[in-house]
Amino acid sequence: MRNEYRIALAGNPNTGKSTLFNALTGLRQHTGNWAGKTVSLAQGSVSFKDKTFQLIDLPGTYSLFSNSTDEEVARNYIVFEKPDVTVVVLDATSLERNLNLALQVLEMTTNVLICINLIDVAEQQGIAINERLLTNRLGVPVIKISARNKKGFPMLLDTIDRIVSGAIECHPAQMTYPDEIEAQLKKIEPKVSEFVGNHLSSRWVALRLLDGDEALLNEINKRLVPEGG
Amino acid sequence: MDKPKIIKLVHGQKGNIIKITSLNLDGVMRRRLLDLGFVSGAMVEVVRKSPLGDPIAFRVSQTTIALRKEESSRIEGELVSNEE
Ligand SMILES: Nc1nc2c(ncn2[C@@H]2O[C@H](COP(=O)(O)OP(=O)(O)O)[C@@H](O)[C@H]2O)c(=O)[nH]1
Ligand SMILES: [Mg+2]
Numbered sequence: 001m002r003n004e005y006r007i008a009l010a011g012n013p014n015t016g017k018s019t020l021f022n023a024l025t026g027l028r029q030h031t032g033n034w035a036g037k038t039v040s041l042a043q044g045s046v047s048f049k050d051k052t053f054q055l056i057d058l059p060g061t062y063s064l065f066s067n068s069t070d071e072e073v074a075r076n077y078i079v080f081e082k083p084d085v086t087v088v089v090l091d092a093t094s095l096e097r098n099l100n101l102a103l104q105v106l107e108m109t110t111n112v113l114i115c116i117n118l119i120d121v122a123e124q125q126g127i128a129i130n131e132r133l134l135t136n137r138l139g140v141p142v143i144k145i146s147a148r149n150k151k152g153f154p155m156l157l158d159t160i161d162r163i164v165s166g167a168i169e170c171h172p173a174q175m176t177y178p179d180e181i182e183a184q185l186k187k188i189e190p191k192v193s194e195f196v197g198n199h200l201s202s203r204w205v206a207l208r209l210l211d212g213d214e215a216l217l218n219e220i221n222k223r224l225v226p227e228g229g
Numbered sequence: 230m231d232k233p234k235i236i237k238l239v240h241g242q243k244g245n246i247i248k249i250t251s252l253n254l255d256g257v258m259r260r261r262l263l264d265l266g267f268v269s270g271a272m273v274e275v276v277r278k279s280p281l282g283d284p285i286a287f288r289v290s291q292t293t294i295a296l297r298k299e300e301s302s303r304i305e306g307e308l309v310s311n312e313e
Pocket of ligand 1: 011012013014015016017018019020060117118119120121145146147148149
């Protein structure tokens with residue numbers, strides 16, 4: 001059985017991703033280039049029980065529609081490099097804004113953990129967050145932490161451990177779109193599915209195609225179509 | 230009661246609170262503004278106007294975001310309150 005897993009950290013800017021990354025990995029980190037991209041991502045490892053988690057600190061973005069290099073790098077990493085778990089770090093004091101990105105990630109990939117950070121600041125502001133209700137609504141585990149105070153880490157690591165070992169199954173909630181869009185999806189999703197197999201979520205790719213996302217189409221051609229094929 | 234007054238964000242004055250009703254843009258620009266929180270129904274406060282009126286800083290969903298004239302002139306909303 002393998003015991004090394006890749007865990008990607010995604011989130012809006014300033015949600016404490018790097019603080020979390022540094023607190024967990026300490027000095028066990030380096031920056032690495034991947035897939036020929038000039039943007040380098042910080043990587044570091046953390047041991048938990050019998051496992052090693054390789055953490056990757058993705059660029060902080062408000063969205064993952066590849067309108068900028070940062071968004072493209074984060075998105076491509078999640079869908080094409082396929083980390084074992086994608087942890088979305090949210091700012092507890094600004095959930096409405098932060099959930100936009102979280103919902104996008106839930107459409108892209110299955111193994112997602114929602115990590116609500118800055119819970120100490122939220123408590124000071126009198127904000128109470130019901131993580132069980134959120135877990136039920138989102139279909140994936142929701143954990144509250146304070147990265148700066150190193151609070152909530154055991155629960156976070158244990159939940160990652162249980163996702164990679166299969167003890168927790170994620171069933172990310174999917175957005176339902178207006179009838180017109182759902183009807184189009186129904187038409188093209190089977191064709192997309194033939195093409196992308198289980199490499200990518202066919203619903204997500206179909207949505208992006210409806211959106212006219214040519215950058216994604218090019219990326220798929222580059223990565224999934226065999227040479228000379 | 231008066232009919233709600235609809236203005237473009239670019240014409241907002243410092244302190245104005247505007248409830249967004251429409252975005253008259255398409256494609257990547259529209260997508261970007263939606264992602265930044267300029268969605269229909271959102272409350273936006275005009276935080277700061279530079280002397281020439283461009284860019285303008287807005288407070289939306291707990292974050293301050295500066296928009297260029299090309300963007301703020303295409304977003305409309307209801308003037309909800311007029312502080313001062
Ligand atoms: N009070 C508090 N501050 C935090 C916490 N986590 C991060 N911060 C602070 O939030 C700011 C942004 O953190 P950073 O890790 O750079 O965010 P990133 O942009 O997501 O990588 C820094 O000033 C951190 O010290 C937390 O749990 N509580
Ligand atoms: Mg950072």
